[in-house]
Amino acid sequence: MLAKLIKYDLKYLLKSVALFGGLLLICAILFNITGYHEIIEPGNDAWLGYNRPSMIILLHTIFYNAIFVVVIWLILNSIMRIWHRYRTSFFLDESYLTHTLPIKRSTLWIAKFLSTVITLLSVLAAIAFSFAVLSLSPNGKDLIASFGIFPHKPNPFYIVSYIITFFTQLLCATMCGLLGITLGNRAQNHRLRKSIFFGTAFYILCGLILIWGLLLLNFIPDFRAMIVDLDVNLSTPYAFDPILMIKLLSIVFIIYSTLIATLYFSNRALLQKGVDVD
Numbered sequence: 001m002l003a004k005l006i007k008y009d010l011k012y013l014l015k016s017v018a019l020f021g022g023l024l025l026i027c028a029i030l031f032n033i034t035g036y037h038e039i040i041e042p043g044n045d046a047w048l049g050y051n052r053p054s055m056i057i058l059l060h061t062i063f064y065n066a067i068f069v070v071v072i073w074l075i076l077n078s079i080m081r082i083w084h085r086y087r088t089s090f091f092l093d094e095s096y097l098t099h100t101l102p103i104k105r106s107t108l109w110i111a112k113f114l115s116t117v118i119t120l121l122s123v124l125a126a127i128a129f130s131f132a133v134l135s136l137s138p139n140g141k142d143l144i145a146s147f148g149i150f151p152h153k154p155n156p157f158y159i160v161s162y163i164i165t166f167f168t169q170l171l172c173a174t175m176c177g178l179l180g181i182t183l184g185n186r187a188q189n190h191r192l193r194k195s196i197f198f199g200t201a202f203y204i205l206c207g208l209i210l211i212w213g214l215l216l217l218n219f220i221p222d223f224r225a226m227i228v229d230l231d232v233n234l235s236t237p238y239a240f241d242p243i244l245m246i247k248l249l250s251i252v253f254i255i256y257s258t259l260i261a262t263l264y265f266s267n268r269a270l271l272q273k274g275v276d277v278d
Contacts, residue, residue, distance in 0.1 A: 001103055005111035006118070009089075013081055013119045020074040021126030027066045028130040028140070034060035035139040064143060067134075071127060075170065078123050082116050083177045087195070090271075091185040105271050112178070113264060120170050124163060161249040168256035175263040176202035182270050206259050213255045 034056050088094055090108075131147075134140030180199025187194045 002107060002111055002114075005103075005108065006115045009085055009111065009115035010118060012085055013078070013115060014122060016077050016081055017074070017119065017122045017126060020070055020077065021123075021130070024067065024070045024074060024126060024130045025133065027063050027070055028133045031060065031063040031067060031143070032134065032137040032140055034063060035137050060139070067130075067143065074123055074126065078119055079170070079174050079177070082119060082174055083181060083199075085115075086112055086178055087181050087185070091181070091191075106268060109268050109271050116174055116178070117171065120167060120174065123170075124167055128163065158246055158249075161246045161253075165249045165253045165256070168253055168260065172206055172256050172259050172263070173203055175260055175267070176206060179263050179267045179270075182267050186270070202263070206263075209259060210252065210255050214251070217251065 090112075131144055134144055177199040179202055180197070181195045183198040184193075184195025185191050
């Protein structure tokens with residue numbers, strides 16, 4: 001039954017991932033095709049122009065900006081659909097059907113959590129595949145570098161750490177919204193407004209906890225020395241040493257994982273107390 005619940009949610013959630021993931025891939029391919037470089041006169045290093053006509057350069061710029069827009073919208077749209085699906089199935093139109101199933105409420109919550117994890121992993125997989133296509137061209141590598149991945153000096157351990165930490169950040173933000181929806185729908189009126197308020201408050205609180213955690217670690221001499229080295233290191237990205245960033249990402253990952261676990265069990269406890277549906 002758990003698998004069926006997850007499958008039912010994913011049929012709705014993965015439609016937008018497939019749509020915008022495909023659009024992102026098309027933009028990445030066209031970005032590579034329209035790539036260009038400067039022409040420099042040998043000997044005196046005089047700039048002679050570009051190796052492509054102005055129309056191709058214009059299209060290249062359009063695809064460059066489109067990639068950023070599609071990546072952002074792919075992430076935001078997927079998270080918003082997760083929230084909408086949770087609110088609809090637990091508190092609105094489908095709530096009576098959901099809560100009359102011969103299944104424990106804890107199982108229903110596990111299904112929602114797992115479908116959320118799978119959806120966000122699918123989002124990252126779509127982005128990663130398009131970025132792999134971008135990495136096939138020099139212009140694409142420059143674009144990826146603007147996201148902080150530094151493909152000019154790739155390190156597989158750093159890239160994996162970056163992706164895992166980014167995933168926990170997205171999952172934490174999504175979980176804040178889910179808990180906000182649960183709390184908001186325990187109110188007697190203005191449930192949507194209160195859901196947004198609680199979700200935003202939880203997200204801000206999680207951000208503050210992350211900052212406070214890093215500030216407290218700053219009192220540890222080894223950690224403070226690492227931050228100083230990292231600050232110097234980031235000023236020269238082409239001489240980027242990934243080891244320092246991997247250490248920092250590992251700390252951020254631990255903090256986010258703790259927050260996710262807290263949000264997960266808090267939401268589960270609230271659902272176990274009962275659900276007030278419209």
